[in-house]
Amino acid sequence: MSLPLHIRDMQLRSRVLVAPMSGVTDLPFRKILQQFAPGLVVSEMVAGEGLAKGDPENIARAAGGKELDPLAIQLVGRDPHWMSKGAELCAAAGAQIIDINMGCPARKVTSGLSGSALMREPELAHEIIQAVVEAVDVPVTLKTRLGWDDESLNAADICKAAEDIGVEMFVIHGRTRCQFYKGEADWAAIRSVVDAVERPVFVNGDIHTPDQAVAAMEQSGAIGVMLGRALIGQPWLLRDIMARIDGTLPVKPLTAHVKADIALMHYNEILDFYPEGKGLRVARKHLAGYCDGAGLQPDDNRRGQICRSLDPNEVRGLLLDIFLKPERIVA
Numbered sequence: 001m002s003l004p005l006h007i008r009d010m011q012l013r014s015r016v017l018v019a020p021m022s023g024v025t026d027l028p029f030r031k032i033l034q035q036f037a038p039g040l041v042v043s044e045m046v047a048g049e050g051l052a053k054g055d056p057e058n059i060a061r062a063a064g065g066k067e068l069d070p071l072a073i074q075l076v077g078r079d080p081h082w083m084s085k086g087a088e089l090c091a092a093a094g095a096q097i098i099d100i101n102m103g104c105p106a107r108k109v110t111s112g113l114s115g116s117a118l119m120r121e122p123e124l125a126h127e128i129i130q131a132v133v134e135a136v137d138v139p140v141t142l143k144t145r146l147g148w149d150d151e152s153l154n155a156a157d158i159c160k161a162a163e164d165i166g167v168e169m170f171v172i173h174g175r176t177r178c179q180f181y182k183g184e185a186d187w188a189a190i191r192s193v194v195d196a197v198e199r200p201v202f203v204n205g206d207i208h209t210p211d212q213a214v215a216a217m218e219q220s221g222a223i224g225v226m227l228g229r230a231l232i233g234q235p236w237l238l239r240d241i242m243a244r245i246d247g248t249l250p251v252k253p254l255t256a257h258v259k260a261d262i263a264l265m266h267y268n269e270i271l272d273f274y275p276e277g278k279g280l281r282v283a284r285k286h287l288a289g290y291c292d293g294a295g296l297q298p299d300d301n302r303r304g305q306i307c308r309s310l311d312p313n314e315v316r317g318l319l320l321d322i323f324l325k326p327e328r329i330v331a
Helices: 027-034 048-052 056-061 080-092 115-120 122-135 155-165 187-196 210-220 237-246 256-273 276-293 302-308 312-324
Strands: 005-007 010-012 016-018 072-076 097-102 140-144 169-173 201-204 224-227
Touching: 016 237, 027 256, 048 056, 048 072, 048 080, 072 080, 080 097, 080 122, 097 115, 097 122, 115 122, 122 140, 122 155, 140 155, 155 169, 155 187, 169 187, 187 201, 187 210, 201 210, 210 224, 210 237, 224 237, 256 276, 256 312, 276 302, 276 312, 302 312
Parallel strands: 016 224, 072 097, 097 140, 140 169, 169 201, 201 224
Antiparallel strands: 005 010
8 A cells, every 4th residue: 555645734545636627527526526535636627816706607616615525626817816816715615725727728718828828927827826825824736737839848847936936736737738638648758847846746647547547657757646537427437546556455346236326426416506407518428428437339329318308307217227228229
């Protein structure tokens, strides 16, 4: 079993973390993932300025309160003042970790010169980090990519300066911003960050199996992994990867009935959290994922049926059906 890892005085339960994913790691999904006890389940990114100005959508994204422990909230923005105010509000609401987003490649974020766009402005990036660190007493962490493009691989420099300011943990996605999610993550390139800092570094990107998690750590030198899109439709994947990385006993495969119960619980959490119409829309991406997680064949028409249905009871019945009878192909 690997030795316990601490972020300041907080002992992480595992060296496997869950990535912040916009539109995915909302409170309902984080509650499901939390049941498997990963090291952290980070919120989807929250706009620091929107949170500070009381925007309901950003407040909902930061939700967690007493339902999640530890509560880790990721902030995104490019104004040091608003980022510090957002951090203060998160800490006051119970956040035990504030994560700064300098890795999101989405155009809607980088067009506002936030997320990974800040890697092109390291001085401003450092001002933001300084403002957030000074605003709160809880640990501040940082998530970045390797750089903006292949000509500016500056993650190591940014992270070293961030460590000097007071950042206590780093997560590096093994691509540049200009790669988006194309090609393969370069885990080995993350070693430059590991060599540059003394604080823990986690590797992120293209980790879908226990073997890939081990390879990512070996190539990068990282102390742990952060999982992302691989968990959509199969949150139980955490069990297998955690057992491998943390060195615990192998886990028994979950039965189809247990997986169906988890999917049903997740669906009900979504409907309880959102207004009726929005809940049905939000659920679709996860329902499509659960079709894959259940092993449903590509030409099975239950895929379209479950994602189009506006009847929650019909969806619940279909969830049970696809997990218990994934081999059935409806012509």
